[in-house]
Amino acid sequence: MELIPIGMSRNGRDVHLARPETIEAFHRMSVAARREKVFLCAIWAYRSPALQREQFREAQHKHGRREGIRWLAPPGFSEHQTGWALDIGDEKDMEADDNPLFERTAAFRWLRTHAAEFGFELSFLAGNWQGVNYEPWHWRYVGTPQARRAFRSVGLRAGLVWGRSFMEAIRRWAMW
Numbered sequence: 001m002e003l004i005p006i007g008m009s010r011n012g013r014d015v016h017l018a019r020p021e022t023i024e025a026f027h028r029m030s031v032a033a034r035r036e037k038v039f040l041c042a043i044w045a046y047r048s049p050a051l052q053r054e055q056f057r058e059a060q061h062k063h064g065r066r067e068g069i070r071w072l073a074p075p076g077f078s079e080h081q082t083g084w085a086l087d088i089g090d091e092k093d094m095e096a097d098d099n100p101l102f103e104r105t106a107a108f109r110w111l112r113t114h115a116a117e118f119g120f121e122l123s124f125l126a127g128n129w130q131g132v133n134y135e136p137w138h139w140r141y142v143g144t145p146q147a148r149r150a151f152r153s154v155g156l157r158a159g160l161v162w163g164r165s166f167m168e169a170i171r172r173w174a175m176w
């Protein structure tokens with residue numbers, strides 16, 4: 001998987017990486033949004049398995065062993081490990097980064113209308129069957145056949161591959 005920088009974290013400490021096609025589409029989308037005075041930024045992009053493990057442990061610590069899974073995917077099951085998933089923030093509303101407040105932002109309203117034009121879709125809708133918390137900030141790039149195949153199987157918008165992994169992961173981790 002080829003990964004290149006998409007930008008820095010707000011604190012300037014981390015360089016976020018993603019696949020070139022994700023970045024190209026995000027860039028075109030950001031330019032279009034900016035024309036309408038909406039300022040998108042990438043809060044999280046690729047997450048390495050090691051980082052996923054660390055953050056999963058933190059989420060379990062914070063939300064409890066079972067609830068933790070609803071907040072963050074177990075290692076090996078995160079869309080962030082594909083290089084096609086982005087957590088998108090509103091440059092003007094840092095408080096809404098990576099949490100449900102993101103719904104109040106101009107960025108979210110704009111994305112809801114326009115993201116599909118650039119090949120992005122919301123991964124986890126409200127009440128999704130994977131049992132993952134609704135994440136208005138978490139978008140995935142499905143603009144190439146390869147990306148679409150990874151996330152989706154015939155007739156199942158949510159993506160059988162990821163969905164099934166999730167169910168297995170939940171079972172495995174819940175028994176733990």
Ligand SMILES: [Zn+2]
Pocket residue numbers: 044080085086087137138139
């Ligand atoms: Zn995410």
